[in-house]
Amino acid sequence: MIADSNNTFKDRFSFLMKIDLDIVLAILGLFISLFMAIYSAIVLQREVYIIYGAILGIACLLWLLLGRKISIRYNYSFHNRTYVQILAIFFFLTLTISIILLHLRSELFVRPLSVFILISTMAGIVALEIIYSPKHQYFLLIIIQTLILGLITQLSLVMLFPDVIGIDPALHKNLIDGILFSGHTTPGTDYSTTPLFHIGTVIGMLIGSVSYSDATLIIVTLPNIILPILSIFLLGKYLFNERVALMATLLLTMAPYHIYFGVWAVPNTFASLTTPLILYILLILYRGKISGSPRNIKNYKINLFGIAIILMITLIMTHPVASLGMALILFIIWGINSAYWLLNSNEIKYTVSAGTMLFFIILMASWWTYIGNHLHYLWDQLLAPQFPSC
Numbered sequence: 001m002i003a004d005s006n007n008t009f010k011d012r013f014s015f016l017m018k019i020d021l022d023i024v025l026a027i028l029g030l031f032i033s034l035f036m037a038i039y040s041a042i043v044l045q046r047e048v049y050i051i052y053g054a055i056l057g058i059a060c061l062l063w064l065l066l067g068r069k070i071s072i073r074y075n076y077s078f079h080n081r082t083y084v085q086i087l088a089i090f091f092f093l094t095l096t097i098s099i100i101l102l103h104l105r106s107e108l109f110v111r112p113l114s115v116f117i118l119i120s121t122m123a124g125i126v127a128l129e130i131i132y133s134p135k136h137q138y139f140l141l142i143i144i145q146t147l148i149l150g151l152i153t154q155l156s157l158v159m160l161f162p163d164v165i166g167i168d169p170a171l172h173k174n175l176i177d178g179i180l181f182s183g184h185t186t187p188g189t190d191y192s193t194t195p196l197f198h199i200g201t202v203i204g205m206l207i208g209s210v211s212y213s214d215a216t217l218i219i220v221t222l223p224n225i226i227l228p229i230l231s232i233f234l235l236g237k238y239l240f241n242e243r244v245a246l247m248a249t250l251l252l253t254m255a256p257y258h259i260y261f262g263v264w265a266v267p268n269t270f271a272s273l274t275t276p277l278i279l280y281i282l283l284i285l286y287r288g289k290i291s292g293s294p295r296n297i298k299n300y301k302i303n304l305f306g307i308a309i310i311l312m313i314t315l316i317m318t319h320p321v322a323s324l325g326m327a328l329i330l331f332i333i334w335g336i337n338s339a340y341w342l343l344n345s346n347e348i349k350y351t352v353s354a355g356t357m358l359f360f361i362i363l364m365a366s367w368w369t370y371i372g373n374h375l376h377y378l379w380d381q382l383l384a385p386q387f388p389s390c
Contacts, residue, residue: 022067026060033057083132084141091125091145094118095152102156109160122149123254130246142246143233150225150253154262158221164213166264173212176201193371196317197267216265224262224269228252231276238283271322274315278326279333281308282352316364323364330357 036053040046098118105112126145133142158165164173171190176198179185185195197220204215229249236245252258261269281304284290290297316323333352 026063029060030057079134080132081134084129084138087125087129088141091122094122098152111156119153126250130243139242139246146229146249146253147226150229154221154225154259157263158217168266169264172266176212194317194319196314197270220265220269221262223273228272228276231280235276235280267319268322270318271325274311275326278308278311282356286351312360312363316367327361327364330360
């Protein structure tokens with residue numbers, strides 16, 4: 001009966017599979033770019049957003065004109081071990097020069113322009129290594145280089161200053177100073193209901209006898225560089241291949257907001273640590289090929305789901321925006337996954353099930369309701385109308 005309903009759904013919406021999605025999205029992008037340019041010029045009066053709209057429009061127009069004529073094929077004859085070795089030598093030579101220039105800088109709290117040029121050069125070198133590297137060779141070297149690139153990009157700024165950088169980190173430093181002074185989180189203060197970031201930093205300061213800036217460097221900034229890169233690599237490798245995964249980690253390393261949240265150690269930084277790990281664990285749970293006896297497979301999945309729950313709770317206890325973003329990601333993945341399998345297969349194979357998505361949303365909403373002291377509001381507005389006799 002389920003198969004019949006799936007076939008009916010597929011027949012009803014089969015026309016969607018015949019739509020040329022590339023053309024539709026390109027035309028839609030043209031309209032969006034036009035709207036962005038007009039809105040930015042008249043309402044926002046910001047020239048930089050006009051440039052963004054123009055670039056988007058040009059890209060969509062080029063795809064409409066030339067997209068069908070362009071053949072993108074990966075040429076495996078590019079793979080050359082000698083090229084990779086030469087590029088690696090240039091990478092570490094560039095890294096050495098950039099460190100020397102940082103040490104010899106003329107302005108105490110300013111990184112020289114040459115350092116930015118060298119960091120960009122190192123990113124380009126790593127991209128070429130990904131292209132030229134023979135299959136399964138030098139991939140570990142490229143991951144290490146990507147990690148080094150992330151370290152020098154963020155630490156070269158963090159370690160310029162003796163204290164925290166920015167308004168938000170200074171606010172969190174004051175909150176942590178209050179926790180250290182009183183010995184507990186004060187109810188009613190900022191982040192008293194989502195204190196995981198602050199408690200973790202306090203623990204690091206007390207155990208290591210270090211300052212706030214050093215504690216956030218060890219507990220927040222370094223994990224923000226290392227863990228997302230490894231998580232994205234695992235996701236990309238599982239979904240596509242090692243080469244795509246390596247390019248994704250390189251793009252993440254140089255992404256402005258990834259650098260921003262590593263330098264500005266704030267609670268939302270934990271989102272970049274936990275979100276990719278949660279998605280990877282859910283992918284392994286629902287789509288992974290796990291070998292072993294049925295009992296071992298069951299125990300393995302229970303352990304994985306337990307880890308995912310701990311990470312979910314960590315995210316919820318860190319910042320509401322981060323947990324809301326995770327809920328939105330789960331909903332989008334579930335919706336797209338469901339639609340795809342209904343149109344292409346009689347059997348629905350979930351990457352994120354409705355149960356997992358609803359579990360996280362209920363967990364998040366329950367905590368929000370509890371910390372807001374509005375349990376009666378949730379009952380009156382959502383549940384009481386469904387049970388009028390209660």
